[in-house]
Amino acid sequence: MTRPQKQIRLAAHFPGVNNTTVWGDPRSGSHIEFASFVHFAQTAERAKFDFMFLAEGLRLREHAGQIYDLDVVGRPDTFTVLAALAAVTDRLGLAGTINSTFNEPYEVARQFATLDHLSGGRAAWNVVTSWDAFTGENFRRGGYLSEDMRYARAQQFLKTACELFGSWHGDEVVADKGSGVFLRSANAGAFEHRDDFFDISGQFNVPRSPQGRPVIFQAGDSDEGREFAAASADAIFSRYGTLEAGRAFYADVKGRLARYGRSPGDLLILPAATFVLGGTDAEAGEHAVEVRRQQVSGQTAIKFLEQLWNRDLSAYDPDGPLPEVDPDVSVQAIAQGRASVRAHRDPMSTAQEWRARAEAEHLSIRELVIAVSARQTFIGSPATVAGQVNDLVQADASDGFILVPHITPGGLDEFAAKVVPLLQEQGVFRADYQGTTLREHLGLPPTGRGEPAVRAAS
Numbered sequence: 001m002t003r004p005q006k007q008i009r010l011a012a013h014f015p016g017v018n019n020t021t022v023w024g025d026p027r028s029g030s031h032i033e034f035a036s037f038v039h040f041a042q043t044a045e046r047a048k049f050d051f052m053f054l055a056e057g058l059r060l061r062e063h064a065g066q067i068y069d070l071d072v073v074g075r076p077d078t079f080t081v082l083a084a085l086a087a088v089t090d091r092l093g094l095a096g097t098i099n100s101t102f103n104e105p106y107e108v109a110r111q112f113a114t115l116d117h118l119s120g121g122r123a124a125w126n127v128v129t130s131w132d133a134f135t136g137e138n139f140r141r142g143g144y145l146s147e148d149m150r151y152a153r154a155q156q157f158l159k160t161a162c163e164l165f166g167s168w169h170g171d172e173v174v175a176d177k178g179s180g181v182f183l184r185s186a187n188a189g190a191f192e193h194r195d196d197f198f199d200i201s202g203q204f205n206v207p208r209s210p211q212g213r214p215v216i217f218q219a220g221d222s223d224e225g226r227e228f229a230a231a232s233a234d235a236i237f238s239r240y241g242t243l244e245a246g247r248a249f250y251a252d253v254k255g256r257l258a259r260y261g262r263s264p265g266d267l268l269i270l271p272a273a274t275f276v277l278g279g280t281d282a283e284a285g286e287h288a289v290e291v292r293r294q295q296v297s298g299q300t301a302i303k304f305l306e307q308l309w310n311r312d313l314s315a316y317d318p319d320g321p322l323p324e325v326d327p328d329v330s331v332q333a334i335a336q337g338r339a340s341v342r343a344h345r346d347p348m349s350t351a352q353e354w355r356a357r358a359e360a361e362h363l364s365i366r367e368l369v370i371a372v373s374a375r376q377t378f379i380g381s382p383a384t385v386a387g388q389v390n391d392l393v394q395a396d397a398s399d400g401f402i403l404v405p406h407i408t409p410g411g412l413d414e415f416a417a418k419v420v421p422l423l424q425e426q427g428v429f430r431a432d433y434q435g436t437t438l439r440e441h442l443g444l445p446p447t448g449r450g451e452p453a454v455r456a457a458s
Contacts, residue, residue, distance in 0.1 A: 008393050008429045009268060009400025009442060010420075011095070012044040012412050013053045020274065022294045022406050029409055032076060034084060036409040041085050043409075044092055047416035048430050050441045051093025051124055052085070053217075053402060054078050079111050086119035093438030095124035095217060101150060102130060102139040105160040105198060112214045113165060113206040121210030121437030126217040126237070129154050151224045153197045158216065158232055160193045164204045165213035167191045212447035215438050230256035233267060234444050237402065241271035241376025246397030268399040268442060274406060275378040275385060277414050288379045291406055292370050301366040304373065307333075308347055308354075318366040322358050327351050375404075382418035389419075390428050 014037065015021050021028060030036050041052050056078050075081075078096040085094055094115065098108055108125075116123040129150035167189045189204035218225065218233035229236040230253060240249040246269075254264045276291055278284030296304070298318035306313050310328045327347040358368045378385040392398055405411025423429035435441060 005426075005428050006393050006399070007443065008389065008423060009270060010047075010049045010429065011051045011053055011093075011270065011400070011402040012040065012049055013055070013272060013402050013404045014040050015055075015404060015408055020295055020404060020406055021408055022291060024294060025407055027407050027410055031408060034081075037081055037085060038088050039409040040412060041089050041092055043412045043416050045089050047412075047420045048433060049092060050400070051095045051122075051438055053095040053124075053126070054081060054097060055126075056097040056099075079115065082115055082123070083118055086115065086122065089119075089122075091122070091433040091436065091441070093122045093124055093215070093441060094119055095126055095215070095438075097126040097128055099130055100127055100154040100157040102135075103157075105157050105164065105193075106200060106202075106204075108157075109161040109164040109204065110206055112161075113204075113209045116209035116211050116214055117206070121439070123209070123211065124215040124217055124438055126219060127154060127158055127233070128219060148224065151220075151228055155228060155232065156195050156197045160195075160198050160200070162213055163193055164189075164191055165209070167204045168208040211437050211439050215442065215444065226253050227256060229253060229267065230262070231260050234439075235268040235270055235399075235442070238269050238271040238398065239375065241273050241392065241398060241401065243392060243395060243397050246271060246376075246392060247395065250396050250398065265443070266445060268444075270400050270402050271376055271398050272404050273376040273378060273401045274404050275415060275419075276406075277380070277382060277385060277418065279381065281380040281384050284380045284384075288377065292374070293366075295406065296366060296370045296373065298366055301369040304369045305365055308350060310347065316365065319364045322351075322355055322365055322368065376401075382422060385415075386419050386422035386426070390423065390426060393428070 015031065021031075044052050054075070056075065078098065082094040082096050085092075096115075098112075100108075112123055112125055169188070187203075188207075190202075191204055192201035193199075194201075215234045216232060217235050217237060218229040219237040220226065220228060221239060226236075236253060238246070238249055240246045250269050253269060254267065257264060257267055276284050276288040278287050301318045302313050302316060305316075305322075308327055309323060309325075310331065310333060311323075311325065313323060316323060329347055354368055354372065357363065357371070358365075361371075363371065378388050380388065389401060393400060403412065403415060405415075420429065424431050433441065439446065
């Protein structure tokens, strides 16, 4: 029996803490002015995307003690931007990254419940942890938590927040246009939570929102992160978008769901992906090479390499060979606040791998950095890209993709105008929104009062 075609999930990532934007392109605009967010969000909604996603950086990143000036240095507050976008969009989901290491459950639950009300049920929360004391210096708690403790706190944080979201019964509030809001029960919003991380009690002051709670996203790739997603998340961001790696990740994470009493459809796998379109595949391929060279200048390549080598490599030629000297693991990291630093748990081994690849493929420093920093990319004519996206989803390498344009805010326009209609013609992407909430867009089961946020393994 032939399986029905899966419906593709599409989202758009407004770049914020990265070096993917091609700043030299005349079409590249502000990452702070509200007009940029409006253009991006309304383009995504016009194309019937599921949601728009904002990442967030909590501290300006540094390199060798100086503010890192080769990517976006900051971004306006996530909740403020998403709340403002709720007023200029009608159906698009609004997903924001909010840290569980440096915030408190009550304030975050209150902000997300408010956003869900303001947007009519379109809020989503990307639950992340913070890994470094450098970022923690901005906060009272600092960066003292070990990896296992970060995830333990995140689980309790999410559990506590969801207890707050679920603390209102549907019949506990009555709205009266003339006199305001009346409570049927004095216990509306009552909560009490005590564990190793939180000792709080009181009454939650935001009534139950349209979705009950925001859609929960998670982005960790470690074993702890995958397990956290299986127990708690509605969707997980993945960096594995190619066929072989994507199918392996997909099978691994979906395979963990059963022991938490969940089915495969309860958790979506959504890799990030870039795209380059052209009139022909050859034209797109040539343009893609140019885009990558614009993203990774010689200066950027050296700075990227310094993150692994943990040394000043400014004397090296980016178009020359890799350094013969080994990474310095004896001192504090030269880069602070960058996730790529912690991705290399064994710098010596990684350096050996990069040297072997550079030698085998005759790559310069810049060419190697372009190769090792690349993410899943769709390249080709609109028909080719539509076919690539659909093939990967139908092969269970993903449930859809979070698109990251290299131009902001107009970089999504061409995909929306030329690729989305082809996916709609194939019947694998919606022609219009069928529901009003993000949970409905994503085909996720509804939430019920008291639903556990972090499920226990069976």
